[in-house]
Amino acid sequence: MLANKTALVTGSTSGIGLGIAKALARQGANIVLNGFGDAEGPKAEIAALGVKVAYHGADMSKPPEIEDMMAFAAKTFGQVDILVNNAGIQHVARVENFPVERWDAIIAINLTSAFHASRLALPAMLKSNWGRIINVASVHGLVGSAEKSAYVAAKHGIVGLTKVTALENATTGVTCNAICPGWVLTPLVQKQVHAKAAAQGISNAEATRQLLGEKEPSMQFTTPEELGDLAVFFCSPAGNNVRGVAWNMDGGWAAQ
Numbered sequence: 001m002l003a004n005k006t007a008l009v010t011g012s013t014s015g016i017g018l019g020i021a022k023a024l025a026r027q028g029a030n031i032v033l034n035g036f037g038d039a040e041g042p043k044a045e046i047a048a049l050g051v052k053v054a055y056h057g058a059d060m061s062k063p064p065e066i067e068d069m070m071a072f073a074a075k076t077f078g079q080v081d082i083l084v085n086n087a088g089i090q091h092v093a094r095v096e097n098f099p100v101e102r103w104d105a106i107i108a109i110n111l112t113s114a115f116h117a118s119r120l121a122l123p124a125m126l127k128s129n130w131g132r133i134i135n136v137a138s139v140h141g142l143v144g145s146a147e148k149s150a151y152v153a154a155k156h157g158i159v160g161l162t163k164v165t166a167l168e169n170a171t172t173g174v175t176c177n178a179i180c181p182g183w184v185l186t187p188l189v190q191k192q193v194h195a196k197a198a199a200q201g202i203s204n205a206e207a208t209r210q211l212l213g214e215k216e217p218s219m220q221f222t223t224p225e226e227l228g229d230l231a232v233f234f235c236s237p238a239g240n241n242v243r244g245v246a247w248n249m250d251g252g253w254a255a256q
């Protein structure tokens, strides 16, 4: 379905980003990976799906590096047809204790980077009158949780950015939508499980049960594969007129 299309997925060396990149690659899209850590493993996983893959290590908190990445993607594959703004980090602390540097980093990576990548991707998408911008927000783009001020602010912000980007392009073939996962067992959440287990002197299994029990009625993690399939839906012909939604896959979290 996505042969001859190129998808750039930020923060795709692990977790949800890698899951979405693989789902788009299974549909035939060439992939530009981004993120920190080992890129060779993820590159090999994508190449094994029979598509072309490239990697750019831009730090998404640095606008000049984002500009360089977007130029690299256009030079390598012609243009970016599908942009998945996924890179994200977390820090947990009460507002009065929140390190200012962590606040700035979370806003830069989880919110401002999506603005930069989108503004740079849109002209080519509009020229070809087809494009998909998929913002990986969170259920925290819809509701709050204590001790996650920067994350919740950034995720509510990216849901707003999603709506405006969708509206500005509503008469074109370019759509913009957000995905709002509940808990997904990636390194980002594994750190929160370990912190909870250490703080309370309980096992990781008990910490996991408590984590799900507090928020997620299904008591199940959403998987990167499920989120990848939602991204594929947004890219399918059935998604042509889906514009500006924030679609939660959260086991009922936001329904409470």
Ligand code: NAD
Pocket: 010, 011, 012, 013, 014, 015, 016, 017, 034, 035, 036, 037, 058, 059, 060, 061, 086, 087, 088, 089, 109, 110, 136, 137, 138, 139, 180, 181, 182, 183, 184, 185, 186, 187, 188, 189
């Ligand atoms: P993860 O830690 O597994 O992956 C994050 C990715 O972002 C990695 O590839 C990492 O290298 C990259 N990254 C981090 N800082 C970066 C930077 N400055 N520049 C470039 N890349 C950077 O986390 P994940 O859980 O897969 O999170 C992916 C997205 O999903 C995030 O936006 C996160 O907020 C969101 N999300 C996660 C969950 C969850 O439960 N895991 C729930 C809702 C939303």
